[in-house]
Amino acid sequence: MKQTYCINELAQDGFGIRLEFASGDLEDVLAICSANADVILSRFYAARGLMLIEGMHGVFKHPRALVELSRLFGSEVENYHQTLTSPRFFHDSEEEILILSNEPPCNHPPPPRSHDDGLKVQFPHQVNWHSDQSYRRPPPDITLLLAVRTPPPDQGQTLVADCTSACAALKPEIRERLRHLNGIHAPSWVGRSREAVEKGEPILDLLPHQLPQRHPIVRRHP
Numbered sequence: 673m674k675q676t677y678c679i680n681e682l683a684q685d686g687f688g689i690r691l692e693f694a695s696g697d698l699e700d701v702l703a704i705c706s707a708n709a710d711v712i713l714s715r716f717y718a719a720r721g722l723m724l725i726e727g728m729h730g731v732f733k734h735p736r737a738l739v740e741l742s743r744l745f746g747s748e749v750e751n752y753h754q755t756l757t758s759p760r761f762f763h764d765s766e767e768e769i770l771i772l773s774n775e776p777p778c779n780h781p782p783p784p785r786s787h788d789d790g791l792k793v794q795f796p797h798q799v800n801w802h803s804d805q806s807y808r809r810p811p812p813d814i815t816l817l818l819a820v821r822t823p824p825p826d827q828g829q830t831l832v833a834d835c836t837s838a839c840a841a842l843k844p845e846i847r848e849r850l851r852h853l854n855g856i857h858a859p860s861w862v863g864r865s866r867e868a869v870e871k872g873e874p875i876l877d878l879l880p881h882q883l884p885q886r887h888p889i890v891r892r893h894p
Contacts (some may be wrong), residue, residue: 677704684858687834688722689715691756698730698737702712705744712744720836721893731818738818738856739768745814755808773820794829799867801833807857809885810849813893850889859883 675694676803682688693701705712716723731738742749746873752765760777763769776778785791790796803817817830857881858864863875877889878884 676700677708679712682719682722682724685834685837686718687720687788687837688724688832689719690724692726696727696730698728698734701725701728702737702740705741709744717893719823722832722834728818734819735763735766735769738816739766739798742768750812756879763804778869791829802860806887807859807882811885812889821890826860853889855885855889856886858882865873 677691677693680690680692695701699746728738730835739749741769747767752762752770757770760779760811761770761772763771766855771778772780774782780813783791786797792877804812823829839850858878861876862878862882863869864884
């Protein structure tokens with residue numbers, strides 16, 4: 673039988689997988705994902721929730737394919753026009769796709785740099801580690817990122833953390849303490865974060881979909 677796809681480890685420690693296809697045709701990719709969803713998802717979750725697919729350039733001309741690919745992880749794909757997302761993040765044709773760019777009209781600001789012009793990645797120097805839109809109820813399960821233009825290796829600003837291994841590395845008594853704790857989540861721009869309070873930023877009135885949500889500090893997936 674002809675092999676149409678393969679799954680390889682992305683890193684030696686087992687964090688992440690690389691999904692490769694014999695054909696780069698988008699219709700073939702979507703059909704393979706649909707027909708082999710159970711196998712792919714089993715490997716995805718075993719690899720602690722990180723998957724890389726290269727060669728998806730066809731999505732640039734057919735962006736709907738990205739929405740269809742996301743259905744591998746579940747049938748519900750949010751419509752950003754219905755979540756009160758700012759229009760500057762909207763995709764030209766697909767309401768389920770959000771654009772992040774430092775170019776107009778998005779104009780996403782660059783992160784603050786340290787005194788040596790570097791980018792700090794550890795807390796508390798870097799406080800931007802997050803799970804996308806965790807203030808939502810329920811919060812999103814999966815984030816799909818499509819790199820339109822990949823930056824040079826020393827300029828990328830997106831990192832993915834292996835939180836499963838980080839939690840496992842904690843002392844048993846700390847893990848047990850965290851197991852019983854909840855966090856209160858709210859959007860970062862409404863003046864309710866610790867940093868906003870310390871800076872004296874105004875506290876904004878919350879819209880119905882922005883009301884704080886309580887989630888476990890440690891959440892299991894799937």
